[in-house]
Amino acid sequence: MPVYSGFTSTTADHLVLDSGAFYKNYDLSTGVGTLLGATRGGGEFSAKPTIRAIEVDGVKGRAKGLNAIDAWEVYIKASLLEITPDSLAAALSTGSVDSSTNDQYHVITAGNTLQLTDYIDNITWVGRLSGSSNPVVIQIYNALSTDGVTLTTADKSESLLPVNFAAHYDAADLDKVPFAVYYPKLTVDTTPPTVTVTPADGATAIPVSADVVWTFSEAINPSTVNPANFLLFEAEDGTLIPGSLSLNVAKTVVTLNPTVNLAAGTAYVAMVTANVKDLKGNALAANTATSFITA
Numbered sequence: 001m002p003v004y005s006g007f008t009s010t011t012a013d014h015l016v017l018d019s020g021a022f023y024k025n026y027d028l029s030t031g032v033g034t035l036l037g038a039t040r041g042g043g044e045f046s047a048k049p050t051i052r053a054i055e056v057d058g059v060k061g062r063a064k065g066l067n068a069i070d071a072w073e074v075y076i077k078a079s080l081l082e083i084t085p086d087s088l089a090a091a092l093s094t095g096s097v098d099s100s101t102n103d104q105y106h107v108i109t110a111g112n113t114l115q116l117t118d119y120i121d122n123i124t125w126v127g128r129l130s131g132s133s134n135p136v137v138i139q140i141y142n143a144l145s146t147d148g149v150t151l152t153t154a155d156k157s158e159s160l161l162p163v164n165f166a167a168h169y170d171a172a173d174l175d176k177v178p179f180a181v182y183y184p185k186l187t188v189d190t191t192p193p194t195v196t197v198t199p200a201d202g203a204t205a206i207p208v209s210a211d212v213v214w215t216f217s218e219a220i221n222p223s224t225v226n227p228a229n230f231l232l233f234e235a236e237d238g239t240l241i242p243g244s245l246s247l248n249v250a251k252t253v254v255t256l257n258p259t260v261n262l263a264a265g266t267a268y269v270a271m272v273t274a275n276v277k278d279l280k281g282n283a284l285a286a287n288t289a290t291s292f293i294t295a
Helices: 085-091
Strands: 016-027 032-035 039-053 067-080 095-098 107-110 120-129 136-145 161-166 179-182 195-198 203-206 212-216 230-234 243-247 253-258 267-272 288-294
Touching: 016 039, 016 136, 067 136, 085 095, 085 107, 085 161, 195 267, 195 288, 212 230, 212 267, 230 253
Parallel strands: 203 288
Antiparallel strands: 016 032, 016 120, 039 067, 067 161, 095 107, 120 136, 136 161, 136 179, 195 212, 212 253, 230 267, 243 253, 267 288
C-alpha cells in the first residue's frame, strides 16, 4: 500500500537541530577542540563531486556506468560573530599572531607563501540529533581558509567574519575524500508498553462515581486512545458503559469518566486492547482486563 508522506514514527529521532558549534582540530575520541567562536546565521557544509558523463557514439544521453568523478569540492562555511586574533589568523590562510612584541595588542599578519603548517588538521561542525545523546560530527581535513578576511561594519549592528574552509587531499592517501560525517547509531525501541489499572483487579467497595484510570509505562500514541480500545462493561451481561476518554499531557495516563454513576454492588470489567501502541509503534503484549465491584 503506497504512502503519501515520509513522516513515520521514527521521524522525530532524525532531526538535526540548531546551528551547532564549529571547531578547529577537534578530537572525536575526547570531544575536545578549539572553538572557532560564536556564530550568527548557522553555517554550511558541502561535499560536491564533479561528475563527468563519458560520451560514447550511439548513446544519446547519460549512460549507467559511464560516469567519472573528476574532483570533489568540500568545504565548511560559517559567519563568526565572535572575532578573536586566532579566528582572524585562521581566516587569513597564512595568518599568524604575534602576542609578544606589543604590550597592548596582538598583532595579526599574513604571509605570501603557503606552508604545509598553514593547513588545519580538521575543521569540525558538532550538532545535535534529536534522537541521540551523542552529537552529529562533520569533519573536513587539511582545511584552508580560501576567502580571506572581509569585515563589514554598520551602526546598530555587529561585525561578522565570514569564513570558508576548503578541504584538501593528503598525498599520503589520495583515495580518501577529505571529509567524514559521524552519525550516531540510534537504539531501536522494540519494548512494548505495560499498563496498570485503577481500580485494581479484584478490588471491591469501589465508589459508584469512580473513574477507570490506565497508567502506561511510557507515552502512547494518542490516535489509539478511542472507545474501541478502552472499554468498561458489566461483568454479568457485557453491557458497555458509555463515558468520555481523556489523555494527560505526558500521554501516559488515560482516564475513562462514565457518563453516569455506576450501579451499586455490581461487578464491572475494564479492558484495554492490544491495539494500543507507544510512540514507536510497539503494541501492548495482549489485551488487559481487570474486574472490580462497586460499593
